[in-house]
Amino acid sequence: MKNWRSYRSKTSQENKNSSIANDEVALLAERLEFFIPKLMEIMKPWQWLLSIFFWSLFLAIVDRYSVTNETQFVIKIIARFIQTTLTLLSSFYLIDYLRPVFKRMRTLRVSLYILLIITINAVVTLTLVLLLMMNTGAFTFTLYAFTSTIVFNTLIIAGFTIAGLLIFLRRYREMTALKQSFEKKLAAQNDVLKARLAPHFFFNTINTLMSLIETNPSRAADLLQHVSALFRASFNGVREISFQEEVALCEHYLAIEMIRLADKLVVSWQLPDENVMYDMVITALSLQSVIEKMLLNVVERSTETVYIDIKVTWLQDRVVITISAQLPKNSLMIYHDLRQHMDFYSQAERLRAYFGQSSDIQSRVTNKQIITIIDYPLQDVGL
Known part of the structure; x- marks a missing residue:
C-alpha cells in the first residue's frame, strides 16, 4: 500500500490541492x-x-x-x-x-x-x-x-x-x-445531504434562537457561532477533512441540539489520543449525519434520556467508528421505524468514493439499542 504523508503536510498551503x-x-x-x-x-x-x-x-x-x-x-x-x-x-x-x-x-x-x-x-x-x-x-x-x-x-x-x-x-x-461523472455524482450526493440537513435543522434552530434572544442573549450568541460553523462546513462541498475537524463539527451540532433537547441527550466520546487523531481523515459530515439521524429517530421520539456512545479506533490500517444509542424502554414504535429510517446509502457512497469500495456504513437495530458502524481503510502514516 502507498505510504501517505501526514494530513498536515498534505493539506499545507503549498499542497492545498492534494488529496490523501x-x-x-x-x-x-x-x-x-x-x-x-x-x-x-x-x-x-x-x-x-x-x-x-x-x-x-x-x-x-x-x-x-x-x-x-x-x-x-x-x-x-x-x-x-x-x-x-x-x-x-x-x-x-x-x-x-x-x-x-x-x-x-x-x-x-x-x-x-x-x-x-x-x-x-x-x-x-x-x-x-x-x-x-x-x-x-x-x-x-x-x-x-x-x-x-x-x-x-x-x-x-x-x-x-x-x-x-x-x-x-x-x-x-x-x-x-x-x-466529470465522478464529480457530478459526488455533487449530487452532497446536495442530498445538504437538503436533509437544512430544512428541519434550520427551522428548529431558528425557533430555539428566537426563544433564547429574549431569555438568554449570551447563550443565543453561542448558538449562532455553532450554527455558523456547522453550515459553513456543510456547504464547503464534498471533501475529506481531518478527523479532529469532523469531531469539532459534531460537537457544534450536538451543542445546538442539546440546547433544544435539554436533558434528553447524553453523549460520551472514546477517541484516540491527539497524536493518533492528528493523521486521521474522513469525508466531511459523515459522522455528523449518523449522529443526526439518531437524534431525529430516537431522541426526539422519546421522553426519556437517551445515552449515545461514540467509540473510534484505528487499527491495522482501518478506522472503525461505532455509534451506539441505548433505546428507551417505551421504544416499540421506534424499534419498528428505525429499520426503515437508519439508512446511510448516500453517506456510504461518499465514503467509498474517497476511501475505496471496502468502506461502508451499517446499522443494526435490536430491542435494546441501535448500533451504527462506520468502517473505512486508512493507512497509518507512522508505519
Whole structure:
C-alpha cells in the first residue's frame, strides 16, 4: 500500500490541492494533468525490451530489400534495436523533464511537441547508429542510401507516434469523462445531504434562537457561532477533512441540539489520543449525519434520556467508528421505524468514493439499542 504523508503536510498551503484519502482518485487526477503516462507506468522493463525487439524485427523485415545475406539482416536488427532503445529512452525522459511545462499547455500543442521530440530524437539516434555502422564496415555510405534510410525510418516512427498519441488522447478523454461523472455524482450526493440537513435543522434552530434572544442573549450568541460553523462546513462541498475537524463539527451540532433537547441527550466520546487523531481523515459530515439521524429517530421520539456512545479506533490500517444509542424502554414504535429510517446509502457512497469500495456504513437495530458502524481503510502514516 502507498505510504501517505501526514494530513498536515498534505493539506499545507503549498499542497492545498492534494488529496490523501483515495489512491485511485489521486492517480486519476495526476493522469488528467498530462495525458502521456510515464515510461515505467506503460510497461515493465522486460515488456519494453520485448516490444523493442519485435519492432526492430518489423523494421528490418520492411527494409529487407537492402539486405543481401543473413549476417546483414542480424546486424540490421541489432542496429534497429539500439536505435529504437535510444530514441525511446531519450524521448520519454525528455518528456518527463518537460512534464511541468506541458501540464500548462493545451493537448493539441503538447501532442505536436511530443511528435517533434520523438521525431528529432529518431533522426539523431539513427544518424549516430549509421555512423557507428559505417566505422565498423556494416554500412556502405552513399548519400542516397544514407538520406533514404533516415527519411524512411523517420516517416515510420512519426506515423506510429501519431497513432500512439491518438490512442493516449482517447484514453485521456475517457478519463476526463470519468472524472466529470465522478464529480457530478459526488455533487449530487452532497446536495442530498445538504437538503436533509437544512430544512428541519434550520427551522428548529431558528425557533430555539428566537426563544433564547429574549431569555438568554449570551447563550443565543453561542448558538449562532455553532450554527455558523456547522453550515459553513456543510456547504464547503464534498471533501475529506481531518478527523479532529469532523469531531469539532459534531460537537457544534450536538451543542445546538442539546440546547433544544435539554436533558434528553447524553453523549460520551472514546477517541484516540491527539497524536493518533492528528493523521486521521474522513469525508466531511459523515459522522455528523449518523449522529443526526439518531437524534431525529430516537431522541426526539422519546421522553426519556437517551445515552449515545461514540467509540473510534484505528487499527491495522482501518478506522472503525461505532455509534451506539441505548433505546428507551417505551421504544416499540421506534424499534419498528428505525429499520426503515437508519439508512446511510448516500453517506456510504461518499465514503467509498474517497476511501475505496471496502468502506461502508451499517446499522443494526435490536430491542435494546441501535448500533451504527462506520468502517473505512486508512493507512497509518507512522508505519
